[in-house]
Amino acid sequence: MTLMSSYEPTQIEPKWQRRWAAEKLYRTPDARRGHGNKMILVEFPYPSGDLHTGHWYAFALPDMYARYNRMRGYNVMYPIGFDAFGLPAENAAIQRNLHPEEWTRGNIAKMTEQLHSMGAMFDWSREVRTIDPDYYRWTQWMFNRMYQKGLAYRASTSVNWCPKDRTVLANEQVVDGCCERCGTQVTQKKLEQWMMRITEYADRLVDGSEGLDWPRTTRLAQQNWIGRSRGARIIWKLTIPGQTEGKIVETFTTRPDTIFGVTFLVISPEKAKEWMDAGWKASDGVKEYVTRSLRKRELERLEGTKEKTGVDAGVDAVNPLSGESIPVWIADYVLGSYGTGAIMAVPAHDERDREFATQFGLPISDAALRDADMIVAELKKLNAGRPETTYKLRDWVISRQRYWGVPIPMVHCKVCGYVPVPDEDLPVKLPPLEDFKPTDDGRSPLARATEWLSTACPQCGDPAQRETDTMDTFVDSSWYFMRYADPKNSKKFASPAKLKRWMPVPMYVGGAEHNTMHLLYSRFFTKVLHDLGHVTFDEPFLARRNHGIIMGPDGQKMSKSRGNVVDPDVEVKKYGADTVRMYLAFMGPYAQGGPWDPKGITGVRRFLVRVWDLFQKPAAKRADAVVERELHAATKSIGADLETLSLNTTVSTLMKLLNVVEDRTSTMTTAQRARFACLLAPLAPHLAEELWREILKKKSSVHTQSWPKFDAALLTSATARIPVQVDGRVRAVLEFASDATEADVVAAAKADANVARFLEGREPSNVVYLPGKLLNLVIS
RNA sequence: GCCGGGGUGGCGGAAUUGGCAGACGCGCACGACUCAAAAUCGUGUGCCCUUACAGGCAUGAGGGUUCGAUUCCCUCCCCCGGCACCA
Secondary structure, eight states: OOOOOOOOHHHHHHHHHHHHHHHHHTOOOOTTTTBOOOEEOOOOOOOOOSOOOHHHHHHHHHHHHHHHHHHHHHEEEEEEOOOOOOOOOOOOOHTTOOOHEEEEEEEHHHHHHHTTTTTOOOGGGGGTTTSHHHHHHHHHHHHHHHHTTSEEEEEEEEEEEEETTTTOOGGGEETTEEETTOBBBBBEEEEEEEEGGGGGHHHHHHHHGSHHHHOHHHHHHHHHHHHHHHEEEEEEEEEETTSSSSOOOEEESSSSSGGGGGGGEEOOOHHHHHHHHTEEEEEEHHHHHHHEEEEEEHHHHHOOOOOEEEEEEEEEOOTTTTTOEEEEEEEEEEEETTTTTTEOOTTTTTTHHHHHHHHHTTOOOOOOOOOOHHHHHHHHHHEEEEEEEEEEEEOOOOOOOOSSSSSEEEEETTEEEEOOOGGHHHHHOOOOOOOOOSSSOOOOOGOOOHHHHHEEEETTTOOOEEEEEOOOHHHHHHHHHHHTTTTTSSSSOOOOOHHHHOOSEEEEEEEETTTTTTTHHHHOOOOOOOTTTTTOOOOSSBEEEOOOOEEEETTSBBOOTTTTOOOOOHHHHHHHHHHHHHHHHHTTTTTTTEEEOOTTHHHHHHHHHHOOOOHHSOSEEEOOHHHHHHHHHHHHHHHHHHHOHHHHHHHHHHHHHHHHHHHHTTTHHHHHHHHHHHHHTTHHHHHHHIIIIIISSSSSSSSSOOOOOHHHHHHHHEEEEEEEEETTTTEEEEEETTTTOOOHHHHHHHHHHHHHHTTTTTOSSSEEEEEOOOOOOOEO
16 A cells, blocks of 8 residues: 655745755846746835735735746746835834834845745845845936936925824825825925926826726826816906006916806915915905914815805906906815916806805806807917916925935035035935934934034035935835846946846736825836936836735734734645635635635645645546546636736636546546646646656756647537527527537427427527527527 | 726636626535544535426616627616815
8 A cells, every 4th residue: 555645835835945946946037048028027015024915915926927927938037125115114113122224124034034935936136125225326316317307306395294203295195184104194384395396297197108008997096196187277367456456366277168157266275375475465354264274274174074165355356358357255165286276266167166156145157158269269369368287296295304215315505505416426325323213393313413414515515414304215116126127237227238128017016006106106207217318118017907905804904903814924834835825816806805715715725635636646548538628728728817817717727627637537647747737837836846846757847847738629529519599598408519500400409399398389580590609599 | 076996696706708697616415434523525505496307586776779688788776996175
């Protein structure tokens, strides 16, 4: 009696992980003759401390796609790195009384180990870490390029301030008025900040997204976020009691054709404040309203109060086309930050204007609409308007008043003003700092690094001070994928030749939460680098696929407080990495995610055990025809499904194939086994390798094999089972030779007892026959 | 409110894009093995009616187009995501 060994993933998986590393199996050369390059990109993780199920979902499943592409003959790069600067590390370090660098490097070490347990084909030789000076040197270099072109600039604006994190946030990082990271309510502060002129690229960011193979949702989310509206700017002359002539106010509208229905203008409290600062003598009531609404704005917005408030400014405006004099009002339903901060109110056509007019007893005029183009032409003639396009998109505030980030490579000189640190002096290294905690006064902790702080002005040589703000981490991640092409380059961020080999990225898989942040910023960076002649492409990611989120068994988002966290390390110990990978794939559509079902994973585990057992048996001498056909069908189907990331059905196809094998012969020929192992390889790389090298005694890895070919001719069978319908309802399923004629099929169908019963002796009035597929006899 | 995506057995989900709805898995039931349990294997499993065959109903609700609709069109309901007083 031979003792059959049992499937022990915890033994074989680490073994192969070590072997693969020793063999440098996943090291990607810059080129391989006869193999096209393909970078399959996943979002590099933030080193938060522990690899969670979400990471497995994000990395182990695209790994299947990457492995399949490799077997299809591509020189596939599957790179990985760490997006390691940022607030959470800093906050965690403060809590634990550690230095952020110590905390972050420790986490990276731990997560690297955990990532290895996944058995993914990461090319670790190309690892990129945003906190390495060799990397952020180029982040700073890019900042300098943008500064040179006026795309990075310093300006005083009202910014989002998180009082808890004590730093500025980009608009994209404010969700429902709260800090995206900590949930604290964001306040507005007027501060000088470093910004990036992403609005300059608004049109190209909208238009360029059209041609991308991206989820519609992502493209629409970006377009929505950019919020382009085409319309006109209209200039209104004002008459202010007791003041000299010559004042104007400008409004923006998408509906210039409604200009004859304008019964009043409304300006935002911000605009009113501007007027007052410029010397406008407003009434006490106006002053009171403006102060109150400027203070109250965010709170009310959060409460969802849509009750409109406003006050008569006591100023009149003249309609440039009708000459009519209309009142100007101040109301906070008009935003200071959008358009011109003032609107022409058309209560007959706009619901908000109507509500306001009704509330304050203002007239509503249903004047006829005119042709918009003609109106604009007339306004242009009168110098009272012009076509204009506005955007919701705001420039990107990249300044952060925190320690753990890339220093902005600027020097402030009393004589020369802001001067960029010369390229040859980069990187400006982040100084070690004992006390790196944030301050309350809006100044970066780097201001405490006195020695680091003082330097010489690069321009005049006088004593000067370094910029103390650090960059938003989204700057770091806006170009990391390019570095994978040439991660060790010390002369350039990547050589043009290598960029050409790998860019743009043909497939980028990640989470939908980056729709309006990372993906938009990366596109912006790419376009800038393109315009400056540093890269030849102007879109970074040709194809994008979003993955869903894995929830806890209770269907809720996994969180420690809910106690529903599934720890992948624990699952791997219990079932093995291959089972965890395949279960995640099997769960459902990749874009959808879903709850982790602790019972469901056993089905995948059972399948892998049965595969193992099958290979323990002696191989068949002769191939079974049914098994052979199923193998070809599975090859076709799994290939097609891997191509589209329909990973759930690749697993079920393999299961079905195994069911057929077990039903027929419970074994396969050696050649069939080899093909089976290849089909399994992308999904369960360790088991496939074990079977391939240990049972089938192959020398080279299963992961370097070609994807098996299938014979399409084998998939069409000699006979066809044809459902026979009477009036569209199946009454029999009959078997025919696949070359049977329609007449044969109809005759046989009529002869069938059950079909005859429903025909009730009548002749069909219509016969629908799809050769080899279906017959429908219509009698009604 | 606007823009997307979705609603299929007890559960996760399939369905070649208009052609046998429910693949594959979980769960459940019964059986085998076992002193017993677990594991494993076998059989069954949408609902109703049936020993069975046959039949009827069924893809959120209602209507339409079609020989034929989970798939296309219209109306409505519900869930998820994005934007939101954006002029």
